Amino acid sequence: MRKLIIAAALLAATTLPSSAADTKELQMLHWWTSGGEAAALSVIKTEMAKEGYVWKDVPVAGGGGGPAMVTLKALVAAGNPPTASQMLGYIVQDYAAAGKLGDLTATAKAEGWDKVVPAAIQKFVTYDGKWVAVPVDTHSVNWIWLNKAVMEKIGGTEPKTFDDFIALLDKAKGAGVIPLALGGQDWQEATMFDSVVLATGGPDFYKKALNDLDDDALKSDTMKKAFDNLAKLREYVDPNYSGRDWNLATAMVIKGDALVQVMGDWAKGEFTAAKKTPGTDYLCYRFPGTQGSVIYNTDVFAMFDVPADRQASQTALAKAVMSKDVQAGFNEIKGAAPVRTDISDAGFDACGKKAIADLKAADAGGTLFGSMAEGYGAPPAVAGAYTDVVTKFFHGQIKTSDDAVAQLVKAIDDAK
């Protein structure tokens, strides 16, 4: 009896791995479950299917990926990582530092990715000089989205500076329209503040303060002025803004209840879903005073350190994601710019064309910066501290810009 059990166990041990090690299977953890995102992802799925790979989703719903990261931590801790996982910001570096990620350097060199992906973005997909992940898209947060009909009604023109912007908002207020559609959740306020800092202090200041965390810059009068400017914007929101979801704020602009929303380019997905066309129904401008710079965040697929028999599917996924066709097809749907700077913008709409041109210029001019609010300016602990201070200032727990700056320095210090 016992012998039989041992024999069965041995048999199972030898047969199971070979059936589980279906090298054609690709396990992918992601949280792109909503309509537009899922449609964009299917571009990659189709490409992989063409090459004969079986795509196995490990989807965990929940925007921002919080729940997905908890699931991923458990999978990795159990020694059972997926082939690849969607990730954001510094988390890639954490996993790489823990030795959990694979190495794509050979493929990256052969395909010449280091020449076409902006250096600022490469920082997030490489660790110690090795490629451990591939970027999928480049989102950018310093955009404003305006309802064109409302704009014409109030006789507004494109605002070029922060003061222009305030004048435009005043015009809307005078016409009885809600000037600024804002969702009063911490990350939305922080996302807006990214742009305000860039508009107030310029590219060098943004980099020093929110990417290098330079103490003098954080304490400076320019930072105080940025908080004062944020306080000015607070005058233009409707009384009901607190706690509103970002897409509901976008809907206010789409319906013409509000003039403008400050939001990353994922807002375009909402306009597209409502069958609106850029240029005729809505307008997209860079946040006034930030023209020429791009504050970005990017979705990446991190590649785990998997056994040799699963590496082929991993390499195939990386190549597919970085291929020109997928980069174009995926990002046309997702509303982002491709991460490669050598993609033709022919298939993109007016806002997409602008995003591609801006990204190229910012990469060449050294004005491409990580978004602090979205977790590309500093590790999560610091980014969280920043968001905290911004939201508390916006809602009045922190009363003056002097206090805000002091709190910001202290909070970042605590988080380091």
Place this chain on the structure above:
Amino acid sequence: MALVNTGKAGASRPRSAMSRRSLRAHLQDALPKLVLAPSFAITLVFVYGFILWTVWLSFTNSRAFPNYSLGSTRAYRLLWSWTFAHDPPSDWYTSIINMAIFGALYIFGCLAIGLLLAILLDQKIRAEGVLRPIYLYPMALSFIVTGVAWKWFLDPGLGLEHTLHLWGWTSFHFDWIKNKDRVIYTVVIAGIWQSSGFMMAMFLAGLRGIDTEIVKAARMDGASTWHLYQRIIIPMLRPVFFSALIVLAHLAITSYDLVVALTSGGPGGSAWLPANFMYQYTFKRNELAIGSASAVIMLMTVTAIIVPYLYSELREKAR
């Protein structure tokens, strides 16, 4: 013992029968232990084991992943300094103050409303069978559903205020859910709505268990209804209060989903509870040590309140 004796008396029986019987006796002895062993082991590992693990982590320098080298008190030092940072309020200060407000009002509110509903339902009224499930129904919802429903209901541009304005009462104003100083009370309202029906069911069971002879005797002695409840019936419900309090305290301290669904953290994070703090720091900010330390402090606070109460209640029972 009895089985063994009969076995000895029947000396003519084959030995195998006797050993089989004693085996059965052993089995009968061991069965409860065997059945309980898995759940005991699971509790030991997954409750107490992980409590120890959390305590351990809180004394390390863990960030995104666990780091097991002990010796860092950074997490506790930071939490201690945040405990007193009230202007502007730190996340931790907000969380513990909200816990005190929410815990006290939620527990008291559920007990009071639950008891009142139970007493009213106990008046041998008609259609009790219909009313009881109506009050109990919210308990069948998850806190997420409750949170989302109340979020819409309390939203001034959408729910109650909007509707009353449409009906003509334009001076009506209720925007607590948008107000950083009031938002925690909306969490209390939704929480009480959810749980008081369950408390009603517990109290009703307690009321039905009271000996009617005692009530009759009190009536004969001329006790008024008010006195009857105040002096006799409510004191007799003490064991129910005990169970209710344990259940409510645990629901209050683990409240997390209600805050997220109802307020998404509140204006400027003003609706946070310690569980939200723990989740944010552990999983979103990659401060595993601080998250663990906050969990340890929550555990110690609950222990400090519950254990003396448990002790006094159980000792009284033993007497």
